[in-house]
Amino acid sequence: MSEAMEAEFDTVAEWTATVATALGAEYHVPAGCRGSGSPAALDWLVEHMGLRSGDALLDCGAGVGGPAAYAARSRSVRPVLVEPETGACHAARRLFDHPVLCGSGSALPVADAVFDAAWSLGVLCTMPDQLALLAEQRRVVRAGGPIGLLAFVAHREVPGDVLPDNHFPTTGRLTDLIRDARLQVEHQVTTADLPAIPADWSERAQAVEDALAQRYGHTEAWQLAEQQSGEIGKLLEDGTLTGELFVLRAA
Ligand SMILES: C[S@@+](CC[C@H](N)C(=O)[O-])C[C@H]1O[C@@H](n2cnc3c(N)ncnc32)[C@H](O)[C@@H]1O
Numbered sequence: 685m686s687e688a689m690e691a692e693f694d695t696v697a698e699w700t701a702t703v704a705t706a707l708g709a710e711y712h713v714p715a716g717c718r719g720s721g722s723p724a725a726l727d728w729l730v731e732h733m734g735l736r737s738g739d740a741l742l743d744c745g746a747g748v749g750g751p752a753a754y755a756a757r758s759r760s761v762r763p764v765l766v767e768p769e770t771g772a773c774h775a776a777r778r779l780f781d782h783p784v785l786c787g788s789g790s791a792l793p794v795a796d797a798v799f800d801a802a803w804s805l806g807v808l809c810t811m812p813d814q815l816a817l818l819a820e821q822r823r824v825v826r827a828g829g830p831i832g833l834l835a836f837v838a839h840r841e842v843p844g845d846v847l848p849d850n851h852f853p854t855t856g857r858l859t860d861l862i863r864d865a866r867l868q869v870e871h872q873v874t875t876a877d878l879p880a881i882p883a884d885w886s887e888r889a890q891a892v893e894d895a896l897a898q899r900y901g902h903t904e905a906w907q908l909a910e911q912q913s914g915e916i917g918k919l920l921e922d923g924t925l926t927g928e929l930f931v932l933r934a935a
Pocket of ligand 1: 721769
């Protein structure tokens with residue numbers, strides 16, 4: 685993993701739990717959604733995956749754990765988090781009361797068919813072994829169970845010097861990956877077509893950002909993480925990338 689990714693997904697992830705804890709419990713979920721951070725996207729997934737109370741949900745590349753906690757609150761699912769960065773694992777344990785396994789999505793440390801559902805949100809483009817991410821989720825979900833995916837898809841070439849360690853698939857490449865993992869698309873939506881983020885959620889997320897900047901703004905890790913997330917924001921704004929949500933099932 686590059687220095688910038690390490691900064692964002694490890695160091696700043698751990699700091700996020702520190703500032704969110706100081707701000708209060710109502711800040712934890714918005715603080716903990718790092719990448720997928722929109723209630724509308726999570727509501728869409730929860731609904732279209734058909735998640736039900738008591739379902740065991742694997743969150744693969746869970747980061748600080750906000751999306752899993754959101755699903756636990758909105759549908760009473762039972763999440764288990766898998767995340768390779770120890771700073772994010774610690775942060776998720778501090779903010780939320782769900783099991784966290786430190787490991788990679790390309791070799792999940794869990795047995796076959798033990799989950800009712802799985803998702804990976806904003807993870808695919810951060811790792812080279814994308815087929816393994818999808819195939820592993822297929823392996824650990826019971827037959828017929830849904831797999832949610834948020835992927836940032838490239839519609840034109842991303843210049844080589846911008847985010848060189850990200851791997852944004854084209855639409856064609858993503859279609860091939862889904863087919864090669866022996867999955868099929870049941871539902872799809874572009875995140876830009878979903879309802880806007882509610883004002884109170886945005887205010888809380890901003891308060892967390894402000895507190896992070898105030899406390900850690902002078903550090904190289906914070907600056908690298910900001911630069912990386914800012915570049916992705918620019919590519920989404922100019923249409924180079926779109927956020928695509930999918931519900932997949934075994935073909
Ligand atoms: C943009 S963040 C998204 C975090 C979280 N899913 C969310 O939506 O808030 C991408 C996450 O993918 C994780 N990641 C990177 N490589 C991974 C791998 N090989 N397996 C699983 N997760 C990985 C990173 O550590 C990071 O936490």
